[in-house]
Amino acid sequence: MTEASTSAASGRRASRGRIDKRQAILEAAFTVFAREGYANACVKVIAAEAGVAKPTVYNHLSDKANLFRHAIEAASDTAMAQNLAVVGRLATPGDDLRAALEDVGDRLLLCYSSDESWALRRLIYAESARFPDLLDVVRGGGPTNRVTEALADRLARLALDGRLRLSDPAQAAEQYIALLTGPMEERSRFGTEQVPADEQRRLVRAAVHTFLQAFGTGAADSAGSANAQGIVKGS
Amino acid sequence: MTEASTSAASGRRASRGRIDKRQAILEAAFTVFAREGYANACVKVIAAEAGVAKPTVYNHLSDKANLFRHAIEAASDTAMAQNLAVVGRLATPGDDLRAALEDVGDRLLLCYSSDESWALRRLIYAESARFPDLLDVVRGGGPTNRVTEALADRLARLALDGRLRLSDPAQAAEQYIALLTGPMEERSRFGTEQVPADEQRRLVRAAVHTFLQAFGTGAADSAGSANAQGIVKGS
Amino acid sequence: MTEASTSAASGRRASRGRIDKRQAILEAAFTVFAREGYANACVKVIAAEAGVAKPTVYNHLSDKANLFRHAIEAASDTAMAQNLAVVGRLATPGDDLRAALEDVGDRLLLCYSSDESWALRRLIYAESARFPDLLDVVRGGGPTNRVTEALADRLARLALDGRLRLSDPAQAAEQYIALLTGPMEERSRFGTEQVPADEQRRLVRAAVHTFLQAFGTGAADSAGSANAQGIVKGS
Amino acid sequence: MTEASTSAASGRRASRGRIDKRQAILEAAFTVFAREGYANACVKVIAAEAGVAKPTVYNHLSDKANLFRHAIEAASDTAMAQNLAVVGRLATPGDDLRAALEDVGDRLLLCYSSDESWALRRLIYAESARFPDLLDVVRGGGPTNRVTEALADRLARLALDGRLRLSDPAQAAEQYIALLTGPMEERSRFGTEQVPADEQRRLVRAAVHTFLQAFGTGAADSAGSANAQGIVKGS
DNA sequence: GATGAATGAGGGTTCATTCAT
DNA sequence: TATGAATGAACCCTCATTCAT
Known part of the structure; x- marks a missing residue:
């Protein structure tokens, strides 16, 4: 040879x-x-x-710092792709908008609850002050979070289609995400403990309920989830 | 002497x-x-x-670890007291519920946006895995966050008074907090940058708007803030 | 008052x-x-x-050093007194010299084997280089060990009485002590482990046997202990 | 190159x-x-x-502890080898057994009196309680000291050859060592001071004298050393 | 390009000792 | 006199980083 x-x-x-x-x-x-x-x-x-x-x-x-940045970036890219894929499902929401939003919510929360996802957020949270550029990485490079943006796009489309009533899609998207993930932080003890699946589902339903109360048209609701707050109509 | x-x-x-x-x-x-x-x-x-x-x-x-715990606890106590004081204002909401909720929102966000508050959250987020008992500290010792709890109490009272429509005050409180603080995280780059006061106010109004869409009775809104989504009626 | x-x-x-x-x-x-x-x-x-x-x-x-010195001195004084008391018994040896020597040997080894005694020796051994004056303390203040000296006195008396055959009592005393304690060091793992009582007795008998072979007159032996080496006469 | x-x-x-x-x-x-x-x-x-x-x-x-153990082990190995070499000389004792035993005694004491040897013993003595495994190291790995064992072997051989009279070679070996080294401890102030060469020689002769009184056959003594106790026959 | 070995710098922790009471 | 509190000095150990191979 x-x-x-x-x-x-x-x-x-x-x-x-x-x-x-x-x-x-x-x-x-x-x-x-x-x-x-x-x-x-x-x-x-x-x-x-x-x-x-x-x-x-x-x-x-x-460098250790460089290593950190790239490791975060790689993990972030993976998470981002998963999230975007989930949000993409809203492109074909079907007849039942509530069901679609809940489906997306379930899936987003699934991504959000993974160990990697929590670890990623913990690291970014922890080091954001010492690694300011990390934020751009996690947002997907743009000035605003790409996931929120993509979600805003979908919501805007739905608004144009008359299935939602909103004027600021970005804000609505932010609130959707906030309603979904906000209650998770302490319930999961910052990712330290698993939140039971049924509790997650209840959270999602409640979030979507509130979201649709604010932004829905009252038209396309599925009857079953109409009442995440547990208000029994007629009582 | x-x-x-x-x-x-x-x-x-x-x-x-x-x-x-x-x-x-x-x-x-x-x-x-x-x-x-x-x-x-x-x-x-x-x-x-x-x-x-x-x-x-x-x-x-x-110990360094002990030092950390106690430092966190002290800072947490301070923050907790401030938050509880703010939430306490909902005991006397006045006629204009929306205004009261916005006032509380403004003030909560003020607490939430302080450097100490961000630092506290960053530290807890970062170290929750290695200091599991930190969570109890930040929650005020109880199984659920004392601030959310206090807020839930107020909301329950308002519901009893017929000024809100909700069956699960804890959940509503969680969502109120989530709508308020969720959008702050990235906007402030995790506390790294200051969010302009007017943007904060807009955020608060939007959060309260959504909250009242979901849980309000439609009765006692002040006209001025009726439209946080920016839809100008009649235009 | x-x-x-x-x-x-x-x-x-x-x-x-x-x-x-x-x-x-x-x-x-x-x-x-x-x-x-x-x-x-x-x-x-x-x-x-x-x-x-x-x-x-x-x-x-x-001082820490001073504290050490005084602590050692106090412990040493105690040990010294015990040893001297034991050696003093040789003043009235009775008819059976071998028995007397064995009795003293047993008792000396008892002192020697106590935890305090081992600790004392360990400390002196360990620190003799850094506390040169410690040696004078343990020797009882004189240029030669007071215990050996006292023993030498007794042996000299016995030689004068014709019950021992020796010209250098100090040397004989040293050898008596050496035969007695030398084999104990490793057997007890430097005081770390207890040497069984019967093994100690055997040691003492062997030491006295050798001692009397070298310095005895052959007269006053008790028959029972005549054979610490285990040589069965006539076989 | x-x-x-x-x-x-x-x-x-x-x-x-x-x-x-x-x-x-x-x-x-x-x-x-x-x-x-x-x-x-x-x-x-x-x-x-x-x-x-x-x-x-x-x-x-x-580790510091590991470093210590290995340092001790290395020093111990060196010392052990020297001692074993010396004891090995008893394999060919020549005609004059007393001379051979004195020769070995001199050489053993030479090893024993070296600074390294004293330092080794001091360290082992000092730390035996906190490093119990050190004892196995210094003994050469076996349950009993390899030097004593080797010496016992030689003595057994001499007994078989009829040149010594003993039934327990291990015990005799122990006593030989004890007689040799015991008197050295205080004389050298635990290795702190040098014992004059002639004093060492006298010690060795006395030790061998006692040893041979106890275990010799009375046959092969060289006349010159017959009287380590200093008893001048006929005077 | 990959690695075993080496190192400067620094961190947590402890200790003998001293004030001030 | 006895003590709670404070401190300067060390010490063990680890780590990010770099050579030389």
Whole structure:
């Protein structure tokens, strides 16, 4: 075997492995940062978790701070994609708008409740003061959160279609998200404990109920969820 | 001045000094933890900020972890008291319920937007996994947040008075808080930047608007704020 | 009650308590030093063990080093007195010299094997380099060990009486002690473990046997212990 | 010089360097521990003495306690080897058994009196309570001291050859060692001061004299040393 | 490119000792 | 005299980072 072929092969393998290795490092980094927090996490442990030597981490990602940023970015991208996919479902809401909003709410909360998602938020919350650029990462690069934006788009469309009554889709989207996720923080003890599925569903129904009270047209409600506040009509 | 009075005075000064010193340490600790995060903060700096020697910190608060807990608790108590005072204003809502809710909203957001408040939330968020008991501290010791609870009490009273329409006051309170604070997180970049006062007010009005759409009776609205969504009737 | 009588009473009580307190401190010090070693022991713990405040320790004994010296001295004096008492028994050896030597050997080993005795030796051994004056303390103040000296006196008397055959009583005394205690060190793992009583007795008999082989006259042996080496005569 | 030889050389130098460094650390550690005692010794000083940075010490030996154990072990191994070599000389005792025993005694005492040897014993004595496993190290790993054992072997052989009269070689060995080393402890002030060579020799002769009185056959003594007690026959 | 080894800097914690009461 | 409180000095250990291979 010639030296050239060797180096080519190993080069390809290497560059293939290079990407894999970088990926492994980033994943390990997120795992460890999530578990230990930024300052407490140590590069040695990350390297071990990734199955590489410590200097390799530095070769790929120069810095602990850089490593952190990229790990957060990767995790954030994954979460963002999931969220956007969920919001995308509102493009075809079907006849029952309430059901659609509840379906999206359920799914969003599922994403929101995952360990990774909580870890991500914890890290960003914790380090936002020391890593100001992290916010742009989590928002998807824009000045406003891309998920809220996408949701606002959908809501605007629904308003145009006469199925919602609202003038500021961005604000409505924000409130939808707030109603959905706000009550989750303490109930899950900031992601430390699991919120029972039925409690989550009740939360979603209540959120959508309030949302539709504020922004609905009163037309397309499904009867079953009409009363998340538990008010028995006629009583 | 007699010797007795002297020693009494200096005795008082001494014991005052002890308490003052502990207070100073806790305040310095919160300041530093807020600025640096738990793991990054170093006791030496805290001691310097408090104007005492490092061992004094350990004499008073045994541990870095303990120091953290107590600093958080102190800050949390302060914040809690402020919040409860604000919520207490709903005991005498006046004729204009919307105005009262907006007033409370404004004031809550004022508390919520303070640097200390953000720092507190950031720290709790960040360390909740490593300090599980922190949550009980911030909730005021009970199983549910005392602020939400107090608010729920007020809302229940208003419902009894026929000025709100709701069956689950705790849930309504949660949603009120969520509508109020949820949109603040990203707008303030997690407390990193100041949200302009008028934007805050708009947020409050929008939150109260949605809240009243969901839980109001339609009776006692003030005309001026009727339209937080910005829909100008008749235009 | 007059002020004078009060102060007199408390004065007497105080000076009484003063001595008690000093005693308590020294005992506590020895206990702690024995348990932790000199460098590891901390004055705070000693004070606690003595039931006094830390500065009181310093009032009484100025220094950690001084405290150590005095604690060692006190313990050493106790041990020395016990040893001397035991050696004194050789003044009236009775008819059976072997029995007398074995009796003294047993008793010396009992002293030697006590926890305090081991602790004392460990401390002196450990710190002899850093506290050179400790040696004089343990020897009882003289240039040679007072116990060995006293023993030498007894042996000399026995030699004069024709019951031993030796010209250098000090050397014989040293060898007696060496034969007695030397084998104990490793068997007891330096005082860490208890040596069974029967093993100790065997040791003593063997030591006395060897001693009498070297220095005995062959006259006054008791038949029973004649054979510590286990040689069955006639076989 | 070719590149290959260079890298080979430097490679060897490197790995040699690693071992050398570990060796240097262990030696420095023993030196410092010997001088300061375990608790008083500080790793920083050890590192300096070894010519490495502090973390290097931790890289090689994880712990202060571990460092101590290994340093003791290394020193102990050295001492053990020397002792065993000396005892080995008894395999070929020559005609004059007394001379052989005195020769071995002299040499054993030489080992025993070295600074390292004293330091070793002091450290083991001092720390045996806090490092119980140290005893196994110093004994050479077995349940009984390997030196005593080896000596017992030799004595047993001599007994078989009819040159000694003893039934318990282990006990005889113990006593030989005790007679030899026991009187050294205080004379050297626990290794703090040098015992004059002639005094050592006298000690050895006395020890061997007593030993042979107890276990000798009376046959092969050299006339010159017959009288370590200084009894001039006929006077 | 990947790694074992080394290091400067720094952090939490403890301790002997001293004031002020 | 006895003590609660305070402190300067160290010490063990860890970590991010860099060489040399």
